[in-house]
Amino acid sequence: MKTKLKIAAGFLALTAITVGLFSFGDKDTTDPSKIKVEGEMVAELTAPPFVPKPVGNRAATKLIVNMEIKEMEGEMADGVKYTYWTFGGSVPGSFIRTRIGDEVQFHLKNHPDNKLPHNIDLHAVTGPGGGATSSLVAPGHEKVFNFKCLNPGLYVYHCATAPVGMHIANGMYGLILVEPEGGLPPVDKEYYIMQGDFYTKGAYGEQGSQPFDMEKAIKEQPDYVVFNGKVGALTGDKAITAKKGETVRIYMGNGGPNLVSSFHVIGEIFDKVNIEGGHLINKDVQTTLVPAGGSAIVEFKVDVPGTFILVDHSIFRAFNKGAIGMLKVDGEQEKTIYSGTVQEGIYLAEGGTIQNMPKEKGVAKSTVAKTVPEQVKAGKEIYGRTCFACHQSEGQGIPNAFPPLAKSDYLNANPKKAIDAVLHGLSGEITVNGKKYNSVMTSQNLTDEEIANVLTYVYNSWGNNKTNVTAPMVKNQRGKVVAKAKDIHE
Numbered sequence: 001m002k003t004k005l006k007i008a009a010g011f012l013a014l015t016a017i018t019v020g021l022f023s024f025g026d027k028d029t030t031d032p033s034k035i036k037v038e039g040e041m042v043a044e045l046t047a048p049p050f051v052p053k054p055v056g057n058r059a060a061t062k063l064i065v066n067m068e069i070k071e072m073e074g075e076m077a078d079g080v081k082y083t084y085w086t087f088g089g090s091v092p093g094s095f096i097r098t099r100i101g102d103e104v105q106f107h108l109k110n111h112p113d114n115k116l117p118h119n120i121d122l123h124a125v126t127g128p129g130g131g132a133t134s135s136l137v138a139p140g141h142e143k144v145f146n147f148k149c150l151n152p153g154l155y156v157y158h159c160a161t162a163p164v165g166m167h168i169a170n171g172m173y174g175l176i177l178v179e180p181e182g183g184l185p186p187v188d189k190e191y192y193i194m195q196g197d198f199y200t201k202g203a204y205g206e207q208g209s210q211p212f213d214m215e216k217a218i219k220e221q222p223d224y225v226v227f228n229g230k231v232g233a234l235t236g237d238k239a240i241t242a243k244k245g246e247t248v249r250i251y252m253g254n255g256g257p258n259l260v261s262s263f264h265v266i267g268e269i270f271d272k273v274n275i276e277g278g279h280l281i282n283k284d285v286q287t288t289l290v291p292a293g294g295s296a297i298v299e300f301k302v303d304v305p306g307t308f309i310l311v312d313h314s315i316f317r318a319f320n321k322g323a324i325g326m327l328k329v330d331g332e333q334e335k336t337i338y339s340g341t342v343q344e345g346i347y348l349a350e351g352g353t354i355q356n357m358p359k360e361k362g363v364a365k366s367t368v369a370k371t372v373p374e375q376v377k378a379g380k381e382i383y384g385r386t387c388f389a390c391h392q393s394e395g396q397g398i399p400n401a402f403p404p405l406a407k408s409d410y411l412n413a414n415p416k417k418a419i420d421a422v423l424h425g426l427s428g429e430i431t432v433n434g435k436k437y438n439s440v441m442t443s444q445n446l447t448d449e450e451i452a453n454v455l456t457y458v459y460n461s462w463g464n465n466k467t468n469v470t471a472p473m474v475k476n477q478r479g480k481v482v483a484k485a486k487d488i489h490e
C-alpha cells in the first residue's frame, strides 16, 4: 500500500522523487498547442472495466475516434430491464486514450435504429460546448469535428442534448484520458470504473422493464447508484483482479447526473490520487471525492490477498442501491500486514463482506445446486456476502436491530414468509422469539435459485428445522406479492 519515500536522503533527493511521482509532469516547456503531430491512427476504444493500451512514448498524432451511439435495452439488476442510451454500447461509454498534443478527429455516429438526436461534450476539449455545438447528430447520421488535446488529465465526456439530465441519467457518459508527454508511469493493472445514479419508475429491485422517472431525477432521489451502469457489474466473476504485489490504477469517473461519489476501497489505502483527475497528487488517501462530471485517478499496491470491496462510502448507496464492486487479489497470505482476525464492531458489515467472499472463482454462478448439501454449500456463500452483515455469522442477529435467524420461530413457522422477506424486503413490527423488531430489511435482489439456496442454508443451520426451500417455491412467491415491495419502498 505504501510507496517507499526515502525522505532521509534530504531535500534534494525528496524533490527529485516527488517530481518523479508527478504523473502529469509540471514541465511547461512546450506550448501544447504547438506540438506537431506525426501521421494518423485509429483510436482503440474499450468497454469498461478495461482501458486501451497506454500511449507510452508515441509522438502526438492525428487520432481518429469512431464513436457510435446506441440506444439499447440492458439489465439494471437481475430481472430489471432498462433502456440505456450509450456511447459505444456500454455504460460508461468507450474509454478514449489520447496524449497531449494529439489532434483528435471525432466521428460521432448515431445508429439508424436510434430514436433521438444526441451530441457529445468532452471536458477535454477547449471550445464551445466541449464539442457539443458541433456534434448534434440525428439517427442515421454522422458528425465530424476536430480538437487538439491541450491539457493532460482524466476527463468526463457526456451527451449534452436537451433534456441534458435525462441523456446523462440514461448512461450517456464516459472518460477520455489525455496522457502527458511520455505517458503515465507504468503500473501492473489498469481499470475503468464510473459511478452513475439511475431513476426508475419502480423501486429498487422491482422487476420488469423500468422507465426513467423524471420526478425522482429532479428530486435527486435515485433508486440505483451503481458502478459501470448496473448492479453487479463488478462483483462475483465480473470482479476486477490483481495479484499480490501488483500496482493497480483505477480511472474513476462519475457521470452523475446528480450525486457526488465518496469513492473508497474497503481494506485498501490509495497510495496516490490524482485529485479530480488533474495534476495535484494526494498520497495515502482513504476516500476520494469524485464530483458529478468529474474524475480521479487512484493508485495502490495490493499487499495482501482477498476480496476488496469498492464502494461509494455514502454507504446506503453501497448496500442498498448497488454501488458495490470487487477487486479480487490472489496470492499467499501476508500475516505481518494482515493477520486475518475477524474484527468485531459497528463496521462488521464491511469487514464481514470481505471475510466471507467465496475463495474459488465463479462457483456460485456456474454450478446448479441440485441436492440439499449442494444448496447448503451455495447458500452459505450467498449468506456470507448478503445476509451476514445484518444477521451475523451464526445467525444470532444484533439485539434491537437485526432479528436472529438461528432458532427463529418466525422463520421456522412458515417458509413462505421467509421467502417473502428475502424477495420483497420486510418492514413493520414483527416478533421473533418473543422480542419485537420494527425495522426495515430491503429486498435482496437475488435470483430464485439464490434465494432457495440461501434459505436452505439458513434452515439447515443453527438449530433450525431443516426445511428445503426450492427455486419453484420462490418463483411461486415472487408472482404473488408484488404490491408489498412498493409499500416498503414508498
Ligand SMILES: [Cu+2]
Pocket (backbone or CB within 6 Å): 085, 117, 118, 119, 159, 160, 161, 167, 172
Ligand atoms: Cu444523448
